Amino acid sequence: AQSVTQPDIHITVSEGASLELRCNYSYGATPYLFWYVQSPGQGLQLLLKYFSGDTLVQGIKGFEAEFKRSQSSFNLRKPSVHWSDAAEYFCAVGGYGGSQGNLIFGKGTKLSVKP
Amino acid sequence: DAGITQSPRYKITETGRQVTLMCHQTWSHSYMFWYRQDLGHGLRLIYYSAAADITDKGEVPDGYVVSRSKTENFPLTLESATRSQTSVYFCASSEHTGTGNTEAFFGQGTRLTVV
Numbered sequence: 001a002q003s004v005t006q007p008d009i010h011i012t013v014s015e016g017a018s019l020e021l022r023c024n025y026s027y028g029a030t031p032y033l034f035w036y037v038q039s040p041g042q043g044l045q046l047l048l049k050y051f052s053g054d055t056l057v058q059g060i061k062g063f064e065a066e067f068k069r070s071q072s073s074f075n076l077r078k079p080s081v082h083w084s085d086a087a088e089y090f091c092a093v094g095g096y097g098g099s100q101g102n103l104i105f106g107k108g109t110k111l112s113v114k115p
Numbered sequence: 116d117a118g119i120t121q122s123p124r125y126k127i128t129e130t131g132r133q134v135t136l137m138c139h140q141t142w143s144h145s146y147m148f149w150y151r152q153d154l155g156h157g158l159r160l161i162y163y164s165a166a167a168d169i170t171d172k173g174e175v176p177d178g179y180v181v182s183r184s185k186t187e188n189f190p191l192t193l194e195s196a197t198r199s200q201t202s203v204y205f206c207a208s209s210e211h212t213g214t215g216n217t218e219a220f221f222g223q224g225t226r227l228t229v230v
Contacts, residue, residue, distance in 0.1 A: 034218055043205060043221040044158075090157065092219075102148050102173070103209075103219050107157035 002027050004093050006106035013081050014114045021076040021109050023091030033074040034092040034103060035065055044090060050074065061085070086113045118142075121206050121222035128196050128229055136191045136225045138206030146209045147189040148173075148219065149181065151202040158205065164189055165211070196229045203227070 005024045013019055025031055032051050036044040048059025055067040065076045074091060088110045092103040119140040128134045140147065145166050150158040160173030162181040170181050178200060180192045189208075193200055203226050207219040 036221075041224075043223045044207075044219075045221075046218045049218055102146070102160055102163050105150075105158040107155070 002093065002104050004091050004104055004106035006089075006091055006109050008109045009107070010110045010112065012112040012114060015083050016080050019076075019078045019081045019085070019111070021089050021091075021111070023074045023076065023106060024072050025074065025091070025093045026072065027093050027104075031074075032094045033065075033067060034094070035059065035063070035074075035076045036090045036092060036105075037061075038088045038090065038108075040087070047076070047089075081111075081113055083113045083115065086111055119206060119208055119220055119222045121204075121225050124223065124225060126225060126227045128193075128227070130197060130229055131195050134193045134196055134227070136193075136204055136206075136227070138189045138191070138222060140187055140189075140206075140208040140220075142208060142210075142220070143186055144208035144210045144220075145186070146211045146219075147183065148207045148209075149179070149189070149191045150205045150207065151175065151200075152205060152224070153202050161191065161204075193227075196227075198229050201227060201229045 003026045034049045035047040038044045047063050048057050050057045050067045058064050063078050088108045090108045091106040094103040122137045148163045149161040152158050159175045164170045164183040167186045203224050205224045206222040209219040210217050
């Protein structure tokens with residue numbers, strides 16, 4: 001069955017520190033991978049996406065993610081976290097042959113930033 | 116305004132009442148989705164639609180009804196609201212291509228409380 005796992009429910013990092021949010025997927029076809037961010041009381045905003053090609057993708061707000069097929073992972077990274085990055089982050093997978101045409105989401109990782 | 120809009124943003128209703136959440140998109144995307152977001156569950160798909168007059172169940176469809184007479188609108192109706200349907204509801208749209216998903220675009224959400 002198709003699924004997305006975000007192992008960390010809540011992560012706290014200090015402002016200026018580096019960040020890595022983990023995402024593992026299970027998908028029978030070629031995956032299309034996404035990271036979304038949700039600020040409190042807001043909808044989801046796309047940070048970045050991977051469809052094909054270079055496995056390191058750049059997104060908005062200084063985020064990047066690396067697709068590793070051998071590990072079925074798509075971890076999100078940022079070299080220096082800002083207080084405004086505090087939010088909830090969702091990894092999602094979709095792709096050709098995927099059921100229903102929708103994206104399958106992980107349960108999210110809440111990021112807190114310490115001053 | 117361009118984009119995807121949900122109304123109302125907040126709604127309080129009583130158990131047993133019928134309530135309809137509205138969703139409108141201006142991109143003419145073929146796919147539209149309804150998700151509910153609950154603590155500990157992430158986003159769960161309620162219903163989706165691949166085109167006008169084509170709808171199908173998602174992961175948690177019980178107690179909900181949808182319709183899609185026009186491409187741009189995708190209302191979600193709770194026929195007889197229950198307290199377990201208290202949640203934040205997100206509408207999304209995407210253009211699913213022949214080779215896979217493009218990203219989904221989300222509305223701001225409707226916070227529904229059933230008392």
